[in-house]
Amino acid sequence: MPDARLHVAVIGLGTMGPGIAATLARGGMGVRVHDTVPAAIERARAAIPQAGSVLDRLGIAPPDSGEGAVSFHEDLESAVAGAGLVIENVPEKVEVKAAVYRALDPLLPAETIVASDTSGIPITTLQGFLSHPERLIGMHWSNPPHIIPMIEVIAGRHTAPATVSFIADLVRSLKLLPVVVKKDVPGFVENRILYALLREAIDLVDQGVIDEEGMDTCVSWGIGYKLAVVGPMRLLDMAGLDIYQSVASFLNADLSDRKDVAGYVTERARAGKLGIKSGEGIFPYTPEQIRELQAERARQLVAVRRILEGRDG
Numbered sequence: 001m002p003d004a005r006l007h008v009a010v011i012g013l014g015t016m017g018p019g020i021a022a023t024l025a026r027g028g029m030g031v032r033v034h035d036t037v038p039a040a041i042e043r044a045r046a047a048i049p050q051a052g053s054v055l056d057r058l059g060i061a062p063p064d065s066g067e068g069a070v071s072f073h074e075d076l077e078s079a080v081a082g083a084g085l086v087i088e089n090v091p092e093k094v095e096v097k098a099a100v101y102r103a104l105d106p107l108l109p110a111e112t113i114v115a116s117d118t119s120g121i122p123i124t125t126l127q128g129f130l131s132h133p134e135r136l137i138g139m140h141w142s143n144p145p146h147i148i149p150m151i152e153v154i155a156g157r158h159t160a161p162a163t164v165s166f167i168a169d170l171v172r173s174l175k176l177l178p179v180v181v182k183k184d185v186p187g188f189v190e191n192r193i194l195y196a197l198l199r200e201a202i203d204l205v206d207q208g209v210i211d212e213e214g215m216d217t218c219v220s221w222g223i224g225y226k227l228a229v230v231g232p233m234r235l236l237d238m239a240g241l242d243i244y245q246s247v248a249s250f251l252n253a254d255l256s257d258r259k260d261v262a263g264y265v266t267e268r269a270r271a272g273k274l275g276i277k278s279g280e281g282i283f284p285y286t287p288e289q290i291r292e293l294q295a296e297r298a299r300q301l302v303a304v305r306r307i308l309e310g311r312d313g
């Protein structure tokens, strides 16, 4: 069982790292953060307290022992010294993660748990790059990590049951929602659902069935809104399994089942149109619009979570 004196190292300070670090510190843990890019560390110095102010609005208080300290490290060795847990948050490329694990190996005692925030690389694959694979586990947060409470916990073939229990207990100690995924499949559960939805959404826009704004309105104010309150399995009972049987009997055969990535995405990515991170993707964004969007989304997500948790509304 983890305790608030646990020291956690967070490796990688891009989209995910700062929010994860803020959440761990709010749980009373000492957090050491590291990135190979000094500018990322400097950005994190502002991003972590910003995430902390969102945690305030969520009503998440530190334990009686107080909020944990966050320290910033340009070198990996000092970042992981004395850590009971290392959370790896580097880019979603096996070779990048493998290089991090190889660098970690000589720095960590055999029992230090290493958790990857990978979006869907099988944990068993990653276990091939770290000694004592029983201590490697998937800990898949969702963006923004300091707001979305559900965290997938995924064991690889060699992960020890005690490692699974440790991470699940840690998530609960943070008053978050661990979901233990029972099989180490690519994409785990959340991203398999999300990527099936995104594949269909992109296909429908690509076919001209609907435009991008219409798609977002349709999903956010239709099924997305409903799924926040009624999960898919409960929704089947709410709609009626007979309805699903009738509709799926003709619709399933018509849904997109492409195995590659739509040109709609590939062409934009190749052109450097990555989205908010590059100022344009499917939509264009000015720096001011990005700031406004991120603030408004945090406000709305906080409000919805407080209502779903029965604390408001």
Ligand SMILES: NC(=O)c1ccc[n+]([C@@H]2O[C@H](COP(=O)([O-])OP(=O)(O)OC[C@H]3O[C@@H](n4cnc5c(N)ncnc54)[C@H](O)[C@@H]3O)[C@@H](O)[C@H]2O)c1
Pocket: 011, 012, 013, 014, 015, 016, 017, 034, 035, 036, 037, 040, 088, 089, 090, 091, 092, 093, 096, 099, 100, 117, 118, 119, 120, 140, 141, 142, 143
């Ligand atoms: N972005 C999301 O919505 C999201 C959500 C959940 C999980 N994830 C997963 O989390 C991981 C990180 O994603 P992200 O979106 O934060 O990526 P990102 O590209 O925004 O950030 C990655 C950071 O890692 C740093 N980095 C690269 N190599 C490093 C190394 N060897 N040592 C230390 N730092 C290094 C980079 O400088 C960068 O700051 C990926 O596996 C991703 O799939 C992403």
Ligand SMILES: Cc1ncc(CO)c(C(=O)O)c1O
Pocket: 118, 119, 120, 141, 142, 143, 191
């Ligand atoms: C498109 C996309 N891909 C991966 C993830 C998480 O692994 C997310 C998310 O957390 O929202 C996402 O939107």
